[in-house]
Amino acid sequence: MTPREVAALLAYVVKLDPRLALDDQAAAADRLAQWCDLLSDVPATAHGWDAARTARDHIARSPYRIQPSDVSRPWHAHKANTMSRHVGTFEPTAHPEIDPDDDTGNAYVAALRRERLAVASGQRAPTTHRALTAGPAAAEVERRLAALGEYMPPTVAQALARYRPQRAERERLAREDAPDPLTVACTWCNAPEGEPCRRRAINPRNQQTRYRASSKPHPCRVEDATAAYLARRNRQEAHA
Ligand SMILES: [Zn+2]
Incomplete structure (x- = not known):
C-alpha cells in the first residue's frame, strides 16, 4: 500500500473504532510511519482481496485494537492460497x-x-x-485424428486446407470432438462411410447420369452421425 492508501485505511479504522483516535499529532505521524512500513508489501485491493474489508472484519470480530499484522497476516494467507491454486x-x-x-x-x-x-x-x-493432456476427451480426439490417417504439421495442413475442404472440415470436427457426418453411410444418396455425399447430375445433351460430390452432407446423414456419436459417448461415459 502506498502511504496515501495506508492513511486512508487508518482514517477508516479510526472511524470504526474510535478508541484508536490519537490527539497527539506526533504520535499519529509515528503510527502512520509504522503502518506504512509494515504494510508496504500488502496491496490495498487485489483479486479477491480488500484490505479495508479485512480491517473491518477484524474490528467487527475482535475485542482487541487492530494492529498492522491483522491486515498483513490475512494478506499473506490469501496470497499463499492463491498461489496454491x-x-x-x-x-x-x-x-x-x-x-x-x-x-x-x-x-x-x-x-x-x-x-x-x-x-x-x-x-x-x-x-x-x-x-488437457489426459483423460477420455483428449484420448477421443487422438483416436479420431489417428483414424483420419497420416500426421501433417498443423501449419502445412492449414496452408492446404482450402485445397481439401472436406478433409479440413473432418479434422476440425475431430479436434472439437463434434459429430462427423462422414463416419456413417448416407441413407439418402448411398454414399459409403468416409465418402462425401453426392448429387445426381443429368447431362442435358446425352441424358447421361453422373454423380458429383457435394460439399455439404445430407441432413439425414448429419442426424445419423450425431446419433451414433451420442451413442458412443454414452457408452464411453458408462465405462468411465
Ligand atoms: Zn448423402
Whole structure:
C-alpha cells in the first residue's frame, strides 16, 4: 500500500473504532510511519482481496485494537492460497510476441515469471486450468485424428486446407470432438462411410447420369452421425 492508501485505511479504522483516535499529532505521524512500513508489501485491493474489508472484519470480530499484522497476516494467507491454486499453465497464444524457436527461451521464462508475479501480487486471478493432456476427451480426439490417417504439421495442413475442404472440415470436427457426418453411410444418396455425399447430375445433351460430390452432407446423414456419436459417448461415459 502506498502511504496515501495506508492513511486512508487508518482514517477508516479510526472511524470504526474510535478508541484508536490519537490527539497527539506526533504520535499519529509515528503510527502512520509504522503502518506504512509494515504494510508496504500488502496491496490495498487485489483479486479477491480488500484490505479495508479485512480491517473491518477484524474490528467487527475482535475485542482487541487492530494492529498492522491483522491486515498483513490475512494478506499473506490469501496470497499463499492463491498461489496454491495457480497451476502455472502457460498459454502461448496469450504471448504472440514470444518466438517459440528462440534459442535461449529467456523470453518465455521472463513471461512465466511476470505471470507468476502478477498472480502473487493479486493483479490477476490464478490460472487453475491444467492443459488437457489426459483423460477420455483428449484420448477421443487422438483416436479420431489417428483414424483420419497420416500426421501433417498443423501449419502445412492449414496452408492446404482450402485445397481439401472436406478433409479440413473432418479434422476440425475431430479436434472439437463434434459429430462427423462422414463416419456413417448416407441413407439418402448411398454414399459409403468416409465418402462425401453426392448429387445426381443429368447431362442435358446425352441424358447421361453422373454423380458429383457435394460439399455439404445430407441432413439425414448429419442426424445419423450425431446419433451414433451420442451413442458412443454414452457408452464411453458408462465405462468411465
Ligand atoms: Zn448423402
